[in-house]
Amino acid sequence: MNGTGTGRTDGNGTHSTAENATTRTDRTQETVIVGAGLVGAVAACYLAPRFGPVTVLEKRPDPRADPGPQRRSLVVMLSARGWRALSDLGVADAVRRICVPLHGRCGHLPDGRTRMTPYSRDGRPIWAVERRRLHRILLDAAEATPGVSIRFGQRVRSVNLDRPAVQVEDRHGTHRLTCRRILGCDGAHSATRAALQARGARIKVRTLDLAYQEIDVPAGRLEPDITHYWPSGQAMFAAHPLPSGKLSGSLFMRRDGPAPSYAAARGGQELSALFAAHFPELTGIIPDIEEQLAVKAVSTLTAVHCDRWVWRDTFALLGDSCHAMAPFMGHGMNCGFEDARVLVDCLDATSDPSAGLAAYETSRTEDAHAISELSYRHYFTMANPPREESAADVLRGRLTTLFPDRFVPLYERCAFTEDGYASVLRDDRRLDRLVAELLARHGTGLVSVPDDRLRACVHAPTTATLEDSGCS
């Protein structure tokens, strides 16, 4: 990548005479990013200073001028990976000013008890931010970056991978834009991804069995610095505080199948009855819940699994276009920001752009698959809390306290470190095996032995018995 910003000079951007009259060539573009969502904006900020001009094409109008309907969660959680990108781009302070720090999540259990799980063992918070305000800051930052231009109302219809170009539709008709490379940041229903699929990439796009409705929760009834959730087995309600003191809630429930599901609750009234049966406490906290359930849209959740993310030196996918995932770990956007950083690092590390893109794909795919798996699994952990903690859970908890550096809780490691998600998942499985082995060898009494004895058991060779290591 030469970073000169002069665009192609080898003739690949020329048009065949058969193309229609509205076709136009713009040979000055170095990179075209498709999609000015959260990830597209971050990718533009990272790319332009190092690799020359970037044109971002966005099918929707500018959300700063025309906010339109809210299409997804009002709030997103920022973790260490997200903050890393925001710091790199110089907007961390501006974003922090509009965030709410959250110290843990409080489960309001069906039997009336509450269970508090801190997000970290040392009190570090994760941060909730309104999606719209974050998006505005990122679009402003992208537009303020020399070399970046964002064009709204430009829908990309197709991508040419060999002679890099995009076919764009706008209110004037269609035109073709040639460039040096294309980055597909066009979300879960990506149009650019189709080009990779046509070259044999295996891509699975799945609508998850869960759907959700966004519900406003009034201020003043719930603690404002934690996430709240109400698990009820087959449904879950979660609420994240906003800076105003109100909370942004989401009702998650199966889309189809027997009650409780959105399909089974056919009308607003049935949905309200179902809600009241599963979340009696919330009907007191949200006085207009019936009206909200009747009018708020039910949104689906999409998961994308993609085995190829790049094509030679001309094309790469980032963000939801290649790894849309269930939202329950709060990492889709954070992971997408990390994609953008890793991509520019990989391109920077070599003079061969094909090798740079290949390194990006190798470095990201396993991690994206791991966090997707963890995110889906986390829903079931949250929605079905056990009545009593199992011996394995108690032992896990004690090990993470006794050996804080060796055993870091999975959620904490995803949220507060930049360790690869795949290595986090592998270590978690290793810890599962260790706990199972310790319990098999020493029995459930191990969970209540004093610290020094537990330490000895963990350090003991695998053939040791409880008696050998003094844990009886």
Ligand SMILES: Cc1cc2nc3c(=O)[nH]c(=O)nc-3n(C[C@H](O)[C@H](O)[C@H](O)COP(=O)(O)OP(=O)(O)OC[C@H]3O[C@@H](n4cnc5c(N)ncnc54)[C@H](O)[C@@H]3O)c2cc1C
């Ligand atoms: C309920 C919910 C809660 C979530 N909570 C969190 C959280 O707490 N933390 C977290 O990290 N993540 C969270 N996520 C995930 C996060 O929202 C996504 O990972 C993130 O928005 C992905 O950004 P993106 O830019 O890749 O895609 P998108 O946000 O989908 O942006 C894609 C952009 O491309 C544009 N576009 C699409 N097609 C075209 C085209 N053909 N031509 C031109 N433009 C096009 C779209 O208009 C859009 O602007 C949550 C998701 C959901 C659904």
